Amino acid sequence: MKIKFYTALFCLLLVSLLLGACAAPSAPNSTNNNMNSSDDTPSEPGQAAEEPVTLDFWIYSDYATGPALEMQNTFISEFEAANPNIKINLISKPGTDIGAGLIAGAVSGEMPDVFVHGLGDTPTYSTLNILENLTPMFEAMPESYKNQFIPEVLEKAKSDGNLYGLPYTGYSTMLYRNLKVLKDAGIDPDAGITDWEDWMNQMQKVNANGAASIPVLTINWWPVEGIYAGQKDSMTGFDEQGNSNLDVDKLADTISFILEAQELGTQVGIFDQGAVDLFISNQLAFFPGGPWSDVTFRAAVDESGLEYDKILIPGVSAEEHGGVKGYEYIGITTGPNVDAAWKWATYLTDVEQQVRWSSTLGRYVPNQEALDSPTVKENALVQLTADSAQNAVFDYPPYFKPMPPDWMAQVNDILGGAASGIYTPQEAAQKIVDDLTTMYNNK
């Protein structure tokens, strides 16, 4: 009995050790492993790999469904026809799965060659050291290619002067208005919203008429940023000394405004499905959201007769407007297929493809040349997004620099504390600025 037990135990341990020896991840074969490397020799642009290559391309699932998928397949067909030795394997995933998959892939050594990622995810990837330094290849590209991107967006994809992504798509928030709710409250939608004071007056009228003005915004930093941006020279992020760019007084004014507005609103949070349902069912007047919400509301026009429009988020004065913006990039992982991946990435982000992507799907792109093209200018949603992005603040800086895992939760807690009376708006604003600065410098 004892012998059987020890034999079985021995077999178990032996198998485990063998697996442990066999399962060590293979190190990526790349000359650009170090994110801070600055002495890389530039590779020849557009030099296709000699051997046949299949590139695994991870993309957000909403970029690969319906008309977006058709467009992606068109691009793939055209690219593969021009580059017969390169095949593109398109794999769509929800955003969080791309992040989790990259992390798991970094552990196991099974990563995609090319992927779409948001700026806010870059601290994770920089920690894992999985992003290829694109600077040498980018510098070798023609000036016409390099100059097509919006400069500040390109700069955000850099860390220590090295480029780690090509700008691909983006968003900037806007204010959706339920026109029926406004009209029922005696508000003329055509008059627009001049400033915060005018907006508050309209919210009071809506509330007096029995509807809700706005969902709860203080559940998260993101919508608060969008309102904060409606003040002159508002910025997020950190300066070179490591101090938060947020202005305490402006932030306090923002929080005060939002809390006053929320008294006239619903207790449903902005990210709850209930907020969308309230808007569609003519019980909510204002919904600050991204361009992606337009799809839902457009469908509701046919299904339930929703009357709505979208405008820039009002600012503290008529000259200002708010909004929060973010961008998605195409990143290339360190590995043996960097050259082929670079060809695909530059093809996707080039102006011709960006014009087609933007004008056909109504999606904003951080490519100024594409935005200036007549076909893209015709799309009202893209134009509004571009206008919003002019003054909007970046969503989740710092990019590339790792912050504590709970930094967003801490800011959200302070906002919640202001909403529940634990902090005054001034105290909350000061605490947010102090805590962000501390977290940025301590991590």
Place this chain on the structure above:
Amino acid sequence: MQKTRKRLSHYWPNYVMLLPFFTVFAIFFIYPIISGFSMSIQHWRPNASFDFVGAANYIKVLQSPRFIKAMTNLAIYVFTTVPIGIMVAFGLAILVNSFQGKWSQFFRSAYFIPSMIPIFLAATVWRWMLAPDYGTINLLLGLVGIPSIDWLRNPQFMISALVMVDVWRSVGFNMIILLAGLKNIPEMYYDAAKVDGANTLQQIFHITIPQVEPILFLVTVNGFISAMQIFDAPWIMSDSNYSMGYGGFLQGMLFPVMEMMGRAFGSSNFSEASALGFILLVIILIITLILFALRARYTQEM
């Protein structure tokens, strides 16, 4: 040696038949444990060499405010949901056991259905039901004059909301198990008790509970272990995600497994995440051993 060789030659078919199980067990159980422990004692980075740090990750986790908050929430949650869940399941089992024929089958199935619903679906539905102003629960509370409660953002009520979901979902499964135990109690015990003048409550306490004690213990241990690993429901109900924060307002729905996942996939800190996992493992083991010890003592006294 000869005896061993003889035994091996006689039993080798048995060992060969056991090999698939041991292989799978080694791959999916032993290897992850060894790998996780290895990560927990080093400063892990992809493609980097082993950087031994001893117990540093464990100390860092144990000292972190978020871990302390998560464990506090867990203690409140576990010692609320397990007793309530078992009491409700036991009460329903007794009730269903008293029914006959079709009614017994109907209620058995009706109470069991929630446990068949995937937890992500159950949590999503409950999120809607618990929504302020327009959620079903708040509408019902409004009918009796109670103002709307922000169940998912008021720290005073967040764990209560979770307990509601867990009890609703787990009570059916536990009821079925307890019902099976109740069916095995000889009727003559109750007959004898009735003759002695025992009322229903006395029968429950002096006959039913002692007779189903082994099953009650099984359900209790299972409930504790399951409750200590809670993740899905609070993650969905607090609208958590790795990039925008998790755990809800003032970390009211932060639990150890969520914190472990957040450290791993939110900040790529697999070392601390692994350490947290092992700390939780030890805690679960300790609690399980305490429960077994208490039961052994109770059985001895009887």
